[in-house]
Amino acid sequence: MYIIIGGGGIIGSHIASLLSEEGHEVLVIEQSKEALGKIRQRADVKTIQGNSATPKILKQAEAERADLMLAVTNNDETNMITCFMAKELGASTTAARIRNPDFSTYFVAGGKSPLSPRRIIRPRKLGIDVFINPEMTAAQEIMVILSSFYSTPMENFAGGMVQIREFSVTDKELIGQSITSVTKNLPHPAVVVALARGGEVLPIKDETVIQEEDRIYLAAEKEYMNELGKLLSPPQRPAKKVVILGGDRIGHLTAEGLTRRGVRVKLIESDETRAGELASSLDNVEIINGSGTSRDLLTEMGISSADAYVATTINDELNILSALLAKKLGVERSMVVINNTGYVPLAEAMGLHVAALPTLLAADEIARFVLHGGAIATALLEGEKLEAVEFIASSKALISGKNISEAGLPAGATAIAVVRGSEVFLPPQDTVIQPGDHVIVATPIAGIHHVERVFK
Amino acid sequence: MNPRVILHYLSLIITGTGLAMLIPFFFSLTESGESTGAFLISIGITLGIGVPVFLLTPSRERNLLTREAITLVAGSWIAASVFGALPYFFSGALPSFIDAFFEAVSGFTTTGATVFTSIETQSQSILLWRSMTQWLGGMGIIMLFVALFPILGIGSAHLIQAEMPGSQYGEKLTARIRDTAKALWLIYIGMTIAQYILLRFAGLPPFDAITITFSTIPIGGFTATDLSIAAYNNLWVEIIVIFFMIMAGVNFGLYYFLFFKRQSSRLFKSSEFRLYIAILFFSGTIISFNLLDQMGFSIGEALRYGAFQVASIGTTTGFVTTDFDAWPAFSKGVLLILMVIGGCAGSTAGALKVIRIIALAKYIHRRLLMVFKPNTVIPIKVDGVALPESVISRIISFALLYAILAALGFMAMSAIGLEPITALSSVIAAIGNVGPGFGMVGALENYAFIPPLGKGVLIFLMVAGRLEIFTLLVLFMPSFWRWR
Numbered sequence: 001m002y003i004i005i006g007g008g009g010i011i012g013s014h015i016a017s018l019l020s021e022e023g024h025e026v027l028v029i030e031q032s033k034e035a036l037g038k039i040r041q042r043a044d045v046k047t048i049q050g051n052s053a054t055p056k057i058l059k060q061a062e063a064e065r066a067d068l069m070l071a072v073t074n075n076d077e078t079n080m081i082t083c084f085m086a087k088e089l090g091a092s093t094t095a096a097r098i099r100n101p102d103f104s105t106y107f108v109a110g111g112k113s114p115l116s117p118r119r120i121i122r123p124r125k126l127g128i129d130v131f132i133n134p135e136m137t138a139a140q141e142i143m144v145i146l147s148s149f150y151s152t153p154m155e156n157f158a159g160g161m162v163q164i165r166e167f168s169v170t171d172k173e174l175i176g177q178s179i180t181s182v183t184k185n186l187p188h189p190a191v192v193v194a195l196a197r198g199g200e201v202l203p204i205k206d207e208t209v210i211q212e213e214d215r216i217y218l219a220a221e222k223e224y225m226n227e228l229g230k231l232l233s234p235p236q237r238p239a240k241k242v243v244i245l246g247g248d249r250i251g252h253l254t255a256e257g258l259t260r261r262g263v264r265v266k267l268i269e270s271d272e273t274r275a276g277e278l279a280s281s282l283d284n285v286e287i288i289n290g291s292g293t294s295r296d297l298l299t300e301m302g303i304s305s306a307d308a309y310v311a312t313t314i315n316d317e318l319n320i321l322s323a324l325l326a327k328k329l330g331v332e333r334s335m336v337v338i339n340n341t342g343y344v345p346l347a348e349a350m351g352l353h354v355a356a357l358p359t360l361l362a363a364d365e366i367a368r369f370v371l372h373g374g375a376i377a378t379a380l381l382e383g384e385k386l387e388a389v390e391f392i393a394s395s396k397a398l399i400s401g402k403n404i405s406e407a408g409l410p411a412g413a414t415a416i417a418v419v420r421g422s423e424v425f426l427p428p429q430d431t432v433i434q435p436g437d438h439v440i441v442a443t444p445i446a447g448i449h450h451v452e453r454v455f456k
Numbered sequence: 457m458n459p460r461v462i463l464h465y466l467s468l469i470i471t472g473t474g475l476a477m478l479i480p481f482f483f484s485l486t487e488s489g490e491s492t493g494a495f496l497i498s499i500g501i502t503l504g505i506g507v508p509v510f511l512l513t514p515s516r517e518r519n520l521l522t523r524e525a526i527t528l529v530a531g532s533w534i535a536a537s538v539f540g541a542l543p544y545f546f547s548g549a550l551p552s553f554i555d556a557f558f559e560a561v562s563g564f565t566t567t568g569a570t571v572f573t574s575i576e577t578q579s580q581s582i583l584l585w586r587s588m589t590q591w592l593g594g595m596g597i598i599m600l601f602v603a604l605f606p607i608l609g610i611g612s613a614h615l616i617q618a619e620m621p622g623s624q625y626g627e628k629l630t631a632r633i634r635d636t637a638k639a640l641w642l643i644y645i646g647m648t649i650a651q652y653i654l655l656r657f658a659g660l661p662p663f664d665a666i667t668i669t670f671s672t673i674p675i676g677g678f679t680a681t682d683l684s685i686a687a688y689n690n691l692w693v694e695i696i697v698i699f700f701m702i703m704a705g706v707n708f709g710l711y712y713f714l715f716f717k718r719q720s721s722r723l724f725k726s727s728e729f730r731l732y733i734a735i736l737f738f739s740g741t742i743i744s745f746n747l748l749d750q751m752g753f754s755i756g757e758a759l760r761y762g763a764f765q766v767a768s769i770g771t772t773t774g775f776v777t778t779d780f781d782a783w784p785a786f787s788k789g790v791l792l793i794l795m796v797i798g799g800c801a802g803s804t805a806g807a808l809k810v811i812r813i814i815a816l817a818k819y820i821h822r823r824l825l826m827v828f829k830p831n832t833v834i835p836i837k838v839d840g841v842a843l844p845e846s847v848i849s850r851i852i853s854f855a856l857l858y859a860i861l862a863a864l865g866f867m868a869m870s871a872i873g874l875e876p877i878t879a880l881s882s883v884i885a886a887i888g889n890v891g892p893g894f895g896m897v898g899a900l901e902n903y904a905f906i907p908p909l910g911k912g913v914l915i916f917l918m919v920a921g922r923l924e925i926f927t928l929l930v931l932f933m934p935s936f937w938r939w940r
Contacts, residue, residue, distance in 0.1 A: 019935040116536070128650075269833075272833075276833055276835065278833070279833040279834060279835040279842070280835040280837065280841075280842030286829075286832055287832065287833040287834075288829075288831045288832050288833065289831055289832075289833050290831045297831060300830075300831070301829075322572075
């Protein structure tokens with residue numbers, strides 16, 4: 001695929017390297033020379049310096065033959081215009097990053113409802129096929145984590161019938177057991193999708209032994225997920241009192257959503273003007289003006305009785321520092337939002353939970369909406385090392401009529417489940433694939449094309 | 457500041473006042489004619505000054521400066537009152553000019569405090585003029601002229617701001633201030649017609665219906681009878697008057713959304729409107745109970761008198777159906793507090809206004825919270841919108857100034873020799889544009905006995921209360937008049 005990315009910030013450059021890794025032809029348009037230099041170092045992509053919203057630059061980028069135009073600058077308006085121009089020039093699919101809810105709440109997915117009132121904007125009319133909002137997704141993930149029993153969000157497949165969820169192994173009895181004995185002893189069928197140890201994904205072999213601080217990605221049918229999860233790690237209480245650091249978009253959306261769910265929220269914002277704005281727009285949230293790294297401020301506001309602390313500023317170092325301080329002051333669940341993926345192992349080593357990575361979420365969203373022609377659902381696992389994808393087997397596919405183990409999946413890829421109508425085969429074992437079956441496969445990113453070919 | 461520009465517009469206001477006198481003048485022709493001469497002289501003087509000045513001063517189309525606007529607004533109210541006093545003076549109804557001026561100011565500011573010792577003996581044309589002054593002043597003199605004359609179009613936002621500062625908490629209703637003024641006057645006139653028709657159905661003769669209507673809608677308080685509304689002893693009249701008093705005490709901007717934009721939710725969601733109704737309902741209930749308990753009234757009587765007096769005093773109208781001065785101390789205390797609170801901002805009612813009470817209460821609440829939560833940012837929100845700190849500071853200084861003026865006025869009235877209850881209530885009733893107070897200025901009394909100096913003090917307070925203090929007070933600051 002030929003993909004043009006407008007905007008080479010954190011998100012743009014991240015997606016660029018991810019896509020080029022997957023083997024696509026990628027071109028990045030960015031205004032800043034320094035940013036472009038960094039991208040060229042990091043990924044094998046072509047670059048153009050300039051404004052992606054101008055037809056001149058888009059023509060130069062050969063937008064007419066683009067399979068996908070991704071507009072992911074910081075500026076919503078620029079992204080919209082970029083998509084509009086690219087579409088006019090002949091790009092086949094466009095996606096825009098739209099962060100401001102004053103835009104996105106008025107958008108309905110194009111063509112979905114011809115009867116929808118005129119007041120609603122149809123983004124298709126603006127040349128936007130898909131719009132993504134990583135900050136909104138990040139806020140939603142944080143809310144799911146805080147208000148549910150587990151510290152990680154789940155990924156849904158086959159319309160929610162199959163779920164994949166990450167668990168930290170805390171049950172001492174599990175340590176030292178092999179993966180096969182773990183799954184054998186569980187009361188319901190389950191598949192270990194991946195085993196992560198210290199930021200690396202281990203190949204799943206039957207005899208792999210679980211060690212302390214490992215994290216397991218487990219796939220199971222929806223009904224059994226909670227029960228299985230409780231066996232792996234004891235459930236946490238949903239947070240009732242939450243302190244949020246930072247009143248930027250993620251903090252704002254999280255505070256708003258949590259209050260709506262009846263959670264009591266205090267929000268710390270260091271900028272006085274922004275604090276005033278937040279105070280007037282957020283009802284029932286206590287806005288505190290001050291620094292998240294001030295021990296006195298945190299103690300004074302009663303941090304020790306909070307159930308959870310979430311640092312959501314755009315400054316990763318500040319988030320980590322502040323979350324550490326909160327942990328030190330007695331908050332059990334101290335979480336950070338991290339933009340630079342390089343910090344993730346550091347934060348995890350310090351015992352902080354990484355609540356959301358907006359950059360990854362953006363990549364994830366794009367993968368979910370746009371990529372892998374045949375895939376109908378995708379999820380990036382363990383910092384993009386692994387991807388779970390759901391395909392519908394076509395009648396012409398190589399795999400059709402074959403046993404899944406004969407399908408010739410690439411090395412490292414695991415078949416997780418086959419869903420036929422309301423029937424779930426998990427693990428699929430010797431299921432013979434019929435056309436129309438939903439097949440869920442976990443695969444390393446580089447192998448994704450191979451997998452795709454098997455199903456097409 | 458250009459005095460000729462101010463004179464130009466001021467003379468327009470004076471001319472308008474003179475033209476308004478034509479109505480009682482023609483009315484006087486239908487009665488015995490004793491006041492016809494007085495109106496003729498008054499109109500002659502008023503137009504004789506107004507028209508030539510208007511023609512001789514330049515009419516330059518340019519924005520009025522803030523200072524010019526303030527001077528013009530304060531000047532208009534004083535000029536209208538001076539010329540509006542002439543009919544009382546020349547007809548011999550009030551032979552002392554300070555008395556005539558007091559009555560005119562009381563009318564235009566919709567206070568309703570009277571110096572007439574006997575009202576029913578006056579000629580009907582004088583009483584009509586007396587009620588008309590209230591009706592003209594009710595919506596604001598400047599607002600009337602902005603609606604009528606396009607020449608005031610430029611810079612009129614300044615003028616309205618100076619005349620009705622309280623109405624500016626919400627947004628501008630229409631793109632052009634003149635359309636706003638027209639819409640508000642349409643609502644005002646509509647309410648006037650509705651009440652007149654209902655009063656006629658309740659059995660009042662046209663003259664009484666019109667004078668009462670002209671007093672109710674602007675929240676004035678003058679009647680053409682000695683005993684105020686009690687003179688009719690008509691339950692239907694009382695119910696109609698209660699309803700329209702309460703209606704007129706509501707922010708007219710909300711009616712604009714109700715009638716012109718069909719947004720009734722705005723009215724019922726307004727926290728000011730809800731608190732206003734709640735205050736009246738609560739006060740009415742406790743006063744009725746108090747009357748039932750202490751005065752030996754029947755339930756019907758207690759409700760009838762209690763509800764009427766609460767609506768009348770709570771909206772700062774000043775109508776009377778019973779001598780509430782004879783009521784128990786608790787009821788009188790509640791009425792005194794109602795006199796200070798007043799109606800809603802942007803209505804024709806006076807006093808502090810309910811919206812300011814809300815803002816002040818929230819401000820105090822925030823101060824208390826900040827004692828133990830020093831870093832928390834707490835906005836003061838009314839109807840979900842945070843008030844800017846500048847508005848809050850203005851409200852606080854307004855409330856403080858209100859209290860200071862009342863205190864100074866109380867001192868002055870005491871110095872003249874009035875007993876404390878009379879001195880205090882006369883001051884509260886004047887600055888809140890209520891009318892009757894307690895003691896010697898009570899429900900069935902009048903202001904005639906107060907010495908000229910005291911009347912001067914009350915006149916100042918009435919105008920200050922009507923213009924919400926700042927506009928009048930800055931005129932007394934030397935730096936207002938100096939160039940630097």
